[in-house]
Amino acid sequence: MPAIEALGHGIHAIDTGFVRPYFDASHLVVERGRAAFVDVGTNFSVPGLLAALPAVGLASDAVDYVIVTHVHLDHAGGAGEMMRLLPQAKLVVHPRGARHMIDPRRLWAGASAVYGEEVMLRNYGTLVPVDPTRVIEAPDGFTLELGGRPLLFLDTPGHARHHFCIWDEASRSMFTGDTFGLAYRELASERGRFVMPTTTPVQFEPEALVASIDRLVGYQPQAMLLTHYSRVTEVERLADELRHQISELATLGRAVDGTPDRAARLRQGVRELVNGWVRDHGTPLPQLAIDAVLDVDIELNAQGLESWLDRDKR
Ligand SMILES: [Zn+2]
Numbered sequence: 001m002p003a004i005e006a007l008g009h010g011i012h013a014i015d016t017g018f019v020r021p022y023f024d025a026s027h028l029v030v031e032r033g034r035a036a037f038v039d040v041g042t043n044f045s046v047p048g049l050l051a052a053l054p055a056v057g058l059a060s061d062a063v064d065y066v067i068v069t070h071v072h073l074d075h076a077g078g079a080g081e082m083m084r085l086l087p088q089a090k091l092v093v094h095p096r097g098a099r100h101m102i103d104p105r106r107l108w109a110g111a112s113a114v115y116g117e118e119v120m121l122r123n124y125g126t127l128v129p130v131d132p133t134r135v136i137e138a139p140d141g142f143t144l145e146l147g148g149r150p151l152l153f154l155d156t157p158g159h160a161r162h163h164f165c166i167w168d169e170a171s172r173s174m175f176t177g178d179t180f181g182l183a184y185r186e187l188a189s190e191r192g193r194f195v196m197p198t199t200t201p202v203q204f205e206p207e208a209l210v211a212s213i214d215r216l217v218g219y220q221p222q223a224m225l226l227t228h229y230s231r232v233t234e235v236e237r238l239a240d241e242l243r244h245q246i247s248e249l250a251t252l253g254r255a256v257d258g259t260p261d262r263a264a265r266l267r268q269g270v271r272e273l274v275n276g277w278v279r280d281h282g283t284p285l286p287q288l289a290i291d292a293v294l295d296v297d298i299e300l301n302a303q304g305l306e307s308w309l310d311r312d313k314r
Contacts, residue, residue: 016041158209
């Protein structure tokens with residue numbers, strides 16, 4: 001049974017078990033006995049997520065919607081398998097992501113180019129296609145009713161162009177996927193939670209990401225619900241940190257662009273920036289433990305900055 005946390009207003013955070021404990025969350029929203037998952041981890045997360053339903057008093061046919069904030073595989077890799085096992089549910093996805101859920105071959109090939117085929121199979125398993133008649137595309141401003149509770153979809157490019165966030169007026173909270181960055185619990189300090197942006201390949205756009213963050217903050221949320229990992233408050237402070245960090249990453253990218261050892265300089269530069277942010281935050285962990293939490297994200301952020309710089313030239 002995965003770790004399940006009740007966050008109030010019928011919202012639960014469920015650990016998908018991907019990578020390590022409290023790395024990757026799925027959120028379950030329940031209203032009048034009807035339920036929706038927001039992000040579902042990978043194929044290997046699905047049994048745990050389905051086991052969480054009876055644990056919170058629901059039958060599996062209570063799930064009306066499987067919502068994916070974007071189609072990156074730590075959020076949507078399990079969506080097809082989930083839909084196979086929940087035959088009454090509809091999949092809700094950004095219009096730019098829908099075709100990748102219906103035919104996941106391109107998604108698979110794209111992710112394989114980043115991670116390699118062997119790692120892909122081990123981490124994600126084989127992606128299951130979703131019947132197009134069960135897919136709801138949610139453009140900007142789209143409202144979904146879950147048991148009568150409105151969920152508002154906001155187009156939020158910057159991390160990915162197929163990313164939306166979901167405003168839940170009932171709890172005054174925002175499901176942010178990866179748009180509001182990563183806030184691993186291990187890195188919290190006396191100052192509160194540590195946050196940093198994720199610039200993973202291949203659609204990072206710094207200006208768009210800051211605009212999306214500004215738009216989210218404009219709703220004056222009481223909390224942001226991040227996929228990595230779950231509920232944060234102090235929305236204004238965290239948004240300020242993200243804006244500053246995104247600007248530093250973009251400045252680094254532009255400074256080393258055109259140099260022959262750009263890739264190595266980016267890796268080194270991202271590592272120095274991230275370590276500086278963690279140090280300034282006062283995270284009381286030894287460097288080795290901090291590295292264990294952030295090594296993969298530092299590598300992916302460096303790769304994502306490279307694809308941004310290359311795309312900018314085309
Ligand atoms: Zn992502």
